[in-house]
Amino acid sequence: MKIAIFYFSGTGNTRRIAERFAETMRQRDNEVELLSIDGLTLEKKLPDSVWQTAVNCDLLGIGYPVYAFNAPPIVLSFAKKLPHLLKNKRAFLFNCSGEPLKLNNISSIKLCGILKRRRLNVTNEYHYCMPYNIMFRHSDEMALKMWQTARQLIPLDAEEILQGQKHLLERVGCGAAIAWAMRCEQWGGQLNGRMYSVSKDCVKCGKCVNDCPTHNIRITKNGKFRFGGKCLMCMRCAHLCPQNAIRIGMFNSWKVNGPYTFKQPKTEEERQRYNKMLTKAYERYFAEAEQRINATTVEPAAKRSE
Numbered sequence: 001m002k003i004a005i006f007y008f009s010g011t012g013n014t015r016r017i018a019e020r021f022a023e024t025m026r027q028r029d030n031e032v033e034l035l036s037i038d039g040l041t042l043e044k045k046l047p048d049s050v051w052q053t054a055v056n057c058d059l060l061g062i063g064y065p066v067y068a069f070n071a072p073p074i075v076l077s078f079a080k081k082l083p084h085l086l087k088n089k090r091a092f093l094f095n096c097s098g099e100p101l102k103l104n105n106i107s108s109i110k111l112c113g114i115l116k117r118r119r120l121n122v123t124n125e126y127h128y129c130m131p132y133n134i135m136f137r138h139s140d141e142m143a144l145k146m147w148q149t150a151r152q153l154i155p156l157d158a159e160e161i162l163q164g165q166k167h168l169l170e171r172v173g174c175g176a177a178i179a180w181a182m183r184c185e186q187w188g189g190q191l192n193g194r195m196y197s198v199s200k201d202c203v204k205c206g207k208c209v210n211d212c213p214t215h216n217i218r219i220t221k222n223g224k225f226r227f228g229g230k231c232l233m234c235m236r237c238a239h240l241c242p243q244n245a246i247r248i249g250m251f252n253s254w255k256v257n258g259p260y261t262f263k264q265p266k267t268e269e270e271r272q273r274y275n276k277m278l279t280k281a282y283e284r285y286f287a288e289a290e291q292r293i294n295a296t297t298v299e300p301a302a303k304r305s306e
């Protein structure tokens with residue numbers, strides 16, 4: 001089967017998940033093309049090669065991080081640019097978020113509507129808990145546990161998709177109205193994006209300029225930083241800045257700088273932070289995942305490669 005997986009990832013968590021899906025599906029003898037959405041929405045039309053990939057694949061996947069109980073605008077804009085001629089092709093969605101809240105399941109409502117109009121039939125949808133890139137930093141142990149859980153769940157979910165077993169996430173009542181109201185975050189983000197600034201620690205390495213998925217950051221001739229009005233609040237610039245030199249406007253106290261290592265923490269203090277963070281909701285998420293992993297006796301290729 002020809003599978004095309006498109007994903008957007010602000011700070012790398014969704015990318016990890018997308019890569020795991022691709023790896024697992026390839027191990028089951030499928031032809032998988034993995035494409036980042038970064039840069040694909042800057043032009044009016046999708047590049048011909050991407051258009052062809054979407055038209056020619058048998059199964060299409062889209063992955064994204066949840067932003068204010070919605071899919072990021074770049075993902076919606078990508079979906080709107082997909083061809084209308086997808087002839088009831090099957091599609092699967094996956095997303096990740098910092099909280100294991102059921103409310104996050106409403107994030108795909110608008111996206112599903114757009115895909116339906118493109119004749120895409122969303123039959124499978126999966127959510128994974130991954131560490132926060134805004135608001136607060138998850139402990140290293142918690143981040144590792146989240147990733148290990150997702151890593152083990154993905155082969156099972158991929159198997160379901162490939163076997164043609166439908167799996168959709170349960171949504172809360174009034175989900176469409178809540179998601180619609182929460183989309184004000186997108187305008188707020190654009191407004192706040194203009195308030196970004198750099199501190200004197202900046203060494204003008206240009207990483208943020210090159211990394212920004214909407215090309216929203218530039219350095220003027222006299223060395224000043226300019227942040228435009230296209231910010232997605234994806235946090236890539238601030239999270240990955242090696243100097244921790246970017247201030248994220250009104251939300252600066254929520255900044256989380258430095259990538260997660262997804263390794264076992266070294267200090268006792270870090271280990272203790274895990275226990276503090278393990279609230280009932282996370283406990284339930286991990287327990288349900290563990291139950292599913294233990295109950296599945298499949299011998300998928302990806303499990304063999306663990």
Ligand SMILES: Cc1cc2nc3c(=O)[nH]c(=O)nc-3n(C[C@H](O)[C@H](O)[C@H](O)COP(=O)(O)O)c2cc1C
Nearest residue numbers: 009010011012013014065068069097098099132133
């Ligand atoms: C602007 C913004 C809004 C977010 N909104 C939510 C949310 O509504 N619910 C949630 O659980 N996590 C939320 N998060 C957390 C991200 O979904 C989470 O950190 C995710 O793992 C980031 O994935 P990425 O590394 O692929 O960008 C939000 C993050 C950002 C930057």
